[in-house]
Amino acid sequence: MILMNDFGLEPPELHQKMKLAAARVIDSGWYVLGGEVAAFENQWSSLCNIPFAIGVGNGMDAIEIALRSLGVGAGDEVITTPITAFPTVLAIYRAGAVPVLADIEPESGLLSMESVGRCISQKTKAIILVHLYGQLRSMDEWVSFCKKKNLFLIEDCAQAHLASFGGRIAGSFGEFGAYSFYPTKNLGAIGDAGALVTRSLDLANEAKMLRNYGQSVRYHHPLLGLNSRLDEIQAAMLLVKMRWLEEFTIRRRKIAKKYFDNISNPLVKLLKAPEGELEHVHHLFVVLCERREDLIRYLNSHNIESLIHYPIPIHKQESCANIIVDSDGLTNAEKHASMCLSIPCHPQMTDQDVVNVISVINSFK
Numbered sequence: 001m002i003l004m005n006d007f008g009l010e011p012p013e014l015h016q017k018m019k020l021a022a023a024r025v026i027d028s029g030w031y032v033l034g035g036e037v038a039a040f041e042n043q044w045s046s047l048c049n050i051p052f053a054i055g056v057g058n059g060m061d062a063i064e065i066a067l068r069s070l071g072v073g074a075g076d077e078v079i080t081t082p083i084t085a086f087p088t089v090l091a092i093y094r095a096g097a098v099p100v101l102a103d104i105e106p107e108s109g110l111l112s113m114e115s116v117g118r119c120i121s122q123k124t125k126a127i128i129l130v131h132l133y134g135q136l137r138s139m140d141e142w143v144s145f146c147k148k149k150n151l152f153l154i155e156d157c158a159q160a161h162l163a164s165f166g167g168r169i170a171g172s173f174g175e176f177g178a179y180s181f182y183p184t185k186n187l188g189a190i191g192d193a194g195a196l197v198t199r200s201l202d203l204a205n206e207a208k209m210l211r212n213y214g215q216s217v218r219y220h221h222p223l224l225g226l227n228s229r230l231d232e233i234q235a236a237m238l239l240v241k242m243r244w245l246e247e248f249t250i251r252r253r254k255i256a257k258k259y260f261d262n263i264s265n266p267l268v269k270l271l272k273a274p275e276g277e278l279e280h281v282h283h284l285f286v287v288l289c290e291r292r293e294d295l296i297r298y299l300n301s302h303n304i305e306s307l308i309h310y311p312i313p314i315h316k317q318e319s320c321a322n323i324i325v326d327s328d329g330l331t332n333a334e335k336h337a338s339m340c341l342s343i344p345c346h347p348q349m350t351d352q353d354v355v356n357v358i359s360v361i362n363s364f365k
């Protein structure tokens with residue numbers, strides 16, 4: 001079976017180094033927010049070329065902490081996309097703010113600036129731009145749009161590790177970039193983990209307090225924070241895995257290029273290819289198909305796993321029945337959700353796997 005992720009196929013040297021690193025943490029006797037976390041924050045910020053990185057418990061908390069560090073909360077509106085992982089929007093609710101959903105561009109699945117424009121009100125404070133599937137697009141336009149409208153820009157980078165635009169890495173454009181290191185992400189821990197990146201020392205300090213009960217120095221709590229600390233084991237795993245990230249990203253790009261060049265079935269449409277190669281890290285490779293259920297079954301019968309990201313747009317979730325949406329509706333998002341399908345694109349796939357996926361998709365009738 002060609003799986004969506006196959007950690008068992010990762011290089012033995014990587015797993016060996018992870019085991020040694022875990023042993024090092026166990027023997028150290030220090031398990032939460034210690035030297036491993038500090039080293040990870042250092043290395044992640046230098047790899048991203050962004051001055052500050054703050055390790056947190058997970059990607060959803062990273063977004064909540066970003067909003068709260070910026071003072072976005074009760075009564076404030078935050079615009080984002082209905083085609084994202086649920087935590088993007090849940091983090092807005094958790095921060096006490098009001099999510100507003102704009103529509104997407106059909107060619108990329110990314111937020112439409114025109115629709116965002118329609119969603120802006122007196123109460124709008126921030127935009128959460130999701131670098132969906134690993135792609136960065138139109139970042140210059142987004143930065144100037146937010147500046148002109150006086151809105152904070154928060155980048156949800158959970159799918160876009162090391163994606164770059166104009167030489168700048170995801171997370172360096174907005175006030176904050178929020179990363180998840182959930183195991184299936186391009187850089188994954190062996191449990192939950194996340195980080196914020198920012199260019200502002202003040203925002204970094206605020207986020208550091210918020211992740212640890214709002215504590216400044218021991219037993220002093222100027223803020224009402226949360227408990228979202230990164231632990232030493234996860235940081236140690238990330239320090240090891242980070243050394244493979246660039247190589248794995250190159251492999252993802254090679255696989256995606258083969259897909260773009262060779263998938264040619266009129267029943268299966270591809271999203272727009274990235275303009276520059278570095279602008280996409282192919283966390284997911286997504287195709288569009290009107291007969292998605294048939295395609296899933298066909299792939300499965302040829303031992304190819306597939307998944308849907310995402311089958312239910314946020315505004316169709318039971319818990320979000322009253323969510324505010326673009327007055328023109330979210331038709332592109334609804335269409336995308338009904339047609340999108342993610343096919344395997346992970347760095348452990350062999351060239352033969354890639355050839356097989358292409359020929360099975362091309363033979364789908």
Ligand SMILES: *Cc1c(COP(=O)(O)O)cnc(C)c1O
Pocket residue numbers: 058059060061084085087088130156158159180181182192193194
């Ligand atoms: C995974 C993901 C998150 C949340 O990350 P967790 O670490 O699971 O909390 C947020 N946004 C997007 C787009 C994601 O893919």
